[in-house]
Amino acid sequence: MKYLVPFVFLMVACSPAVNTSLQTNLQNTRPAWLSSKPPQDTYYIGIGHSQKDGTNNYIQAAKKSALDDLVSEIKVNISSTSVLSQIDANKEFQEKYEQIIQTTAADEIEEYEQVDVWEDDKNYWSYYRLSKQRYKEIKDEQKRNAVTLALDFFTKAKQSEKTNENVQALSFYFQGFRAVEKYLAEPIRIMFEEKEIVLTNEIYANIQRLLDKMQLTITPNEIVLNRRVALNDHTVMVKATYKDSKKNIADLPLKASFEKGAGDVFPDYKTNEGGQAKILITKISARDLEQTVAVKLNLLAFAGDNASDIYALVAQKLVVPKANILLKVQRPLVYATAIEKSLDVNKDNQQLTNKIKNYLTNSGFEFTDDKSKAELLLNVNANSEKGAVSGSIYITYVTAVIRVAAAKDNKEIYAVTLDRIKGYSLDFDRSSQEAYNKAVENLEKEKLPELLNAILQ
Numbered sequence: 001m002k003y004l005v006p007f008v009f010l011m012v013a014c015s016p017a018v019n020t021s022l023q024t025n026l027q028n029t030r031p032a033w034l035s036s037k038p039p040q041d042t043y044y045i046g047i048g049h050s051q052k053d054g055t056n057n058y059i060q061a062a063k064k065s066a067l068d069d070l071v072s073e074i075k076v077n078i079s080s081t082s083v084l085s086q087i088d089a090n091k092e093f094q095e096k097y098e099q100i101i102q103t104t105a106a107d108e109i110e111e112y113e114q115v116d117v118w119e120d121d122k123n124y125w126s127y128y129r130l131s132k133q134r135y136k137e138i139k140d141e142q143k144r145n146a147v148t149l150a151l152d153f154f155t156k157a158k159q160s161e162k163t164n165e166n167v168q169a170l171s172f173y174f175q176g177f178r179a180v181e182k183y184l185a186e187p188i189r190i191m192f193e194e195k196e197i198v199l200t201n202e203i204y205a206n207i208q209r210l211l212d213k214m215q216l217t218i219t220p221n222e223i224v225l226n227r228r229v230a231l232n233d234h235t236v237m238v239k240a241t242y243k244d245s246k247k248n249i250a251d252l253p254l255k256a257s258f259e260k261g262a263g264d265v266f267p268d269y270k271t272n273e274g275g276q277a278k279i280l281i282t283k284i285s286a287r288d289l290e291q292t293v294a295v296k297l298n299l300l301a302f303a304g305d306n307a308s309d310i311y312a313l314v315a316q317k318l319v320v321p322k323a324n325i326l327l328k329v330q331r332p333l334v335y336a337t338a339i340e341k342s343l344d345v346n347k348d349n350q351q352l353t354n355k356i357k358n359y360l361t362n363s364g365f366e367f368t369d370d371k372s373k374a375e376l377l378l379n380v381n382a383n384s385e386k387g388a389v390s391g392s393i394y395i396t397y398v399t400a401v402i403r404v405a406a407a408k409d410n411k412e413i414y415a416v417t418l419d420r421i422k423g424y425s426l427d428f429d430r431s432s433q434e435a436y437n438k439a440v441e442n443l444e445k446e447k448l449p450e451l452l453n454a455i456l457q
Contacts, residue, residue, distance in 0.1 A: 261291025
């Protein structure tokens with residue numbers, strides 16, 4: 001028996017070591033929910049994933065991924081009697097609406113819970129769920145509150161209409177619309193003045209009804225103006241009135257924009273007590289001889305500074321009062337004089353002048369040989385001079401002065417100097433040509449847009 005104890009210790013010492021790595025992996029076996037999403041009738045399920053790449057908060061990234069996956073299970077069912085179905089018969093933006101609703105839901109979901117997580121050396125997964133019953137309870141409460149608010153605005157809108165305050169009524173209708181915009185896919189039936197109505201449908205229909213009563217007229221609706229807007233003396237007025245009574249509409253928000261062509265027009269207006277607003281066109285950018293500025297009622301103004309994506313989407317379907325201004329654009333006439341020399345000898349090819357002429361012609365200007373008809377005077381004066389010689393390399397510098405003035409009073413509009421643009425080659429003539437080539441590049445990239453902008457101011 002005295003040899004038994006040492007023998008036991010010897011056996012223990014010689015027994016194989018436990019593989020701790022294998023033990024860890026066995027304890028960290030991949031859960032079944034990573035292979036397939038668990039079937040659930042009572043929960044919305046979301047599985048999210050993120051990589052551990054050292055550049056992100058992988059736990060938060062996996063959570064966001066899981067919640068996005070969860071929200072994707074929440075479907076929007078569009079009723080055939082809803083306002084969305086009525087205004088979107090061809091399903092033009094039904095998909096967009098559903099995307100907006102789901103995106104909004106992702107930001108607003110509450111009371112979800114984390115069920116499990118699993119990770120390995122490079123990946124992290126999260127498993128979240130949300131009770132369908134609880135989600136419905138929360139949404140039903142939110143909907144009741146929204147309907148109460150919308151009905152209040154709807155009632156105020158009706159009262160404003162009775163006192164002929166139709167712009168105020170529009171504002172109330174739009175506020176009511178904003179309150180229930182997340183429920184446009186379903187009919188919201190309520191009792192109003194002892195009559196059952198579908199609230200969202202009624203709000204939309206009343207908005208369109210009021211818009212149909214309004215009209216915009218522009219005086220004059222056609223103008224001839226010079227491409228250089230500053231030379232024009234036109235006053236363009238828009239007036240808002242009711243079609244039936246011809247009464248002026250004050251405080252109506254309007255928006256102006258180029259519908260054909262391009263330029264700068266002051267965008268936002270509100271009609272005065274006489275129903276009028278002065279439209280300000282400050283720049284014509286396009287070269288088209290006929291261009292159009294559209295003035296229309298600005299629906300987004302009724303939403304304040306934070307129009308929602310749904311509001312903006314549905315507003316596109318409303319038909320608003322609109323009027324157009326036809327612009328017949330005259331091309332400014334330019335008279336050009338130029339001296340371009342290479343080493344004090346007149347050049348056969350006036351590179352700089354031709355580049356400016358081509359640019360202005362493509363931008364909607366015309367050149368004339370009759371100085372008396374011109375509106376603008378262009379003068380180019382350029383010459384090259386010899387520089388140093390370094391071995392077989394000859395250096396030349398080009399200096400050019402470009403000036404644009406108003407023909408009427410010779411007042412300078414734009415002037416620039418291309419100072420000592422350097423060229424080098426195997427002789428002075430070729431280095432002079434190289435310097436001119438670089439001057440043309442400099443002119444094209446930097447100076448010509450400045451010149452055009454100065455002329456059009």
